[in-house]
Amino acid sequence: MALEHAILVSLAERPGTGYEIGQQFDRSIGYFWSATHQQIYRTLKKLHTDGLVSFESVSQDGRPDKKVYTISDQGRKVLAEWAMSPTRLQPMHSDLGVKLRAAEFGDLAAIIGELKSHRDEHLAQLKVFTGFAADYYPEPDGLTGRKLHQYLVLRGGIRSEQAFVDWCDEVIAGLEGEIADL
Amino acid sequence: MALEHAILVSLAERPGTGYEIGQQFDRSIGYFWSATHQQIYRTLKKLHTDGLVSFESVSQDGRPDKKVYTISDQGRKVLAEWAMSPTRLQPMHSDLGVKLRAAEFGDLAAIIGELKSHRDEHLAQLKVFTGFAADYYPEPDGLTGRKLHQYLVLRGGIRSEQAFVDWCDEVIAGLEGEIADL
DNA sequence: CAGGACATGTAACAGGTTACATGATTAT
DNA sequence: ATAATCATGTAACCTGTTACATGTCCTG
Numbered sequence: 001m002a003l004e005h006a007i008l009v010s011l012a013e014r015p016g017t018g019y020e021i022g023q024q025f026d027r028s029i030g031y032f033w034s035a036t037h038q039q040i041y042r043t044l045k046k047l048h049t050d051g052l053v054s055f056e057s058v059s060q061d062g063r064p065d066k067k068v069y070t071i072s073d074q075g076r077k078v079l080a081e082w083a084m085s086p087t088r089l090q091p092m093h094s095d096l097g098v099k100l101r102a103a104e105f106g107d108l109a110a111i112i113g114e115l116k117s118h119r120d121e122h123l124a125q126l127k128v129f130t131g132f133a134a135d136y137y138p139e140p141d142g143l144t145g146r147k148l149h150q151y152l153v154l155r156g157g158i159r160s161e162q163a164f165v166d167w168c169d170e171v172i173a174g175l176e177g178e179i180a181d182l
Numbered sequence: 183m184a185l186e187h188a189i190l191v192s193l194a195e196r197p198g199t200g201y202e203i204g205q206q207f208d209r210s211i212g213y214f215w216s217a218t219h220q221q222i223y224r225t226l227k228k229l230h231t232d233g234l235v236s237f238e239s240v241s242q243d244g245r246p247d248k249k250v251y252t253i254s255d256q257g258r259k260v261l262a263e264w265a266m267s268p269t270r271l272q273p274m275h276s277d278l279g280v281k282l283r284a285a286e287f288g289d290l291a292a293i294i295g296e297l298k299s300h301r302d303e304h305l306a307q308l309k310v311f312t313g314f315a316a317d318y319y320p321e322p323d324g325l326t327g328r329k330l331h332q333y334l335v336l337r338g339g340i341r342s343e344q345a346f347v348d349w350c351d352e353v354i355a356g357l358e359g360e361i362a363d364l
Numbered sequence: 365c366a367g368g369a370c371a372t373g374t375a376a377c378a379g380g381t382t383a384c385a386t387g388a389t390t391a392t
Numbered sequence: 393a394t395a396a397t398c399a400t401g402t403a404a405c406c407t408g409t410t411a412c413a414t415g416t417c418c419t420g
Contacts (some may be wrong), residue, residue, distance in 0.1 A: 032279025083288030097214025
């Protein structure tokens with residue numbers, strides 16, 4: 001359900017094309033929700049059918065036409081209602097958790113290698129997030145409104161990446177101890 | 183992809199019916215992967231078609247027949263190969279992240295209420311996990327094999343719930359500060 | 365001239381959700 | 393009586409993934 005609302009948030013902040021929204025899903029929005037361009041175009045079509053957005057075709061010379069989407073009053077209303085309605089807890093889905101439980105049937109060394117590579121990727125992401133926080137929100141105490149909300153979402157990204165890296169370290173140490181005992 | 187493998191892990195540890203596997207998804211396996219009974223039955227059918235499991239129908243008096251599934255050699259092979267193959271990073275999907283970014287278009291007080299209720303539910307889950315760790319793994323240093331892996335997965339649950347609760351506290355404090363400033 | 369950015373789409377498939385359907389036993 | 397537990401399934405739908413498809417402009 002949240003894909004529609006993530007797109008509405010983007011359009012509520014400023015009108016844009018599907019392509020531009022897609023770029024945001026690779027950057028800022030991508031820190032808390034990801035989507036491919038196919039999902040975005042499909043969802044924009046549905047939002048238009050439902051009357052939550054309108055668009056204007058803009059012809060450009062030497063480039064394909066683009067559709068600049070704008071949120072409608074109805075769209076703003078739906079977004080506000082959704083923002084205040086209860087969200088269900090998100091069910092857990094941890095691929096690495098399944099892998100760990102499968103570890104006794106596979107090769108421990110290979111699984112440790114996997115964990116190390118995930119650890120490194122999440123550590124890299126963590127550094128991107130902390131760098132972003134330092135650059136854009138050097139004094140978080142005075143923030144309000146949109147800037148505050150963006151900062152708090154970024155804090156969530158930092159916390160979850162940090163927790164993941166720490167967990168990987170604990171698991172790697174535990175599994176390496178197990179190998180040493182053999 | 184991991185649903186198939188989560189079911190194979192369960193059957194590799196011991197044979198069981200779809201119903202029993204479903205119960206594990208509400209309990210132990212549910213700590214890192216969730217699935218409904220419809221998904222489980224559908225997937226068991228597919229695993230059988232693919233030759234990764236076999237089953238034996240057991241008739242019971244006064245109860246419907248049950249199918250007791252057993253993993254096949256081919257199934258064990260597929261599970262071991264999967265355990266050692268690379269997993270892609272899981273894309274981010276945070277409903278509450280989207281909500282926070284939508285906060286400026288809704289009602290702050292309602293969103294704070296939502297966050298508090300999520301905080302409480304995750305705190306309750308955290309207490310279940312820490313209680314479970316204390317009861318079943320009082321001395322984690324000596325663990326090896328399956329017990330160790332189960333413990334490490336549980337540690338991941340504890341870490342992620344703790345990180346979530348801490349984030350909620352930070353967000354609630356931030357948003358309440360914003361209300362106080364108005 | 366190759367590759368990336370800009371710009372939008374169709375089609376097929378895989379995976380997850382929700383509703384409906386059946387039916388006996390056991391506990392409150 | 394009513395609800396919970398045991399036990400399995402169909403069908404429709406929604407969401408996400410992957411592959412394919414088109415075509416220009418700009419940069420190296």
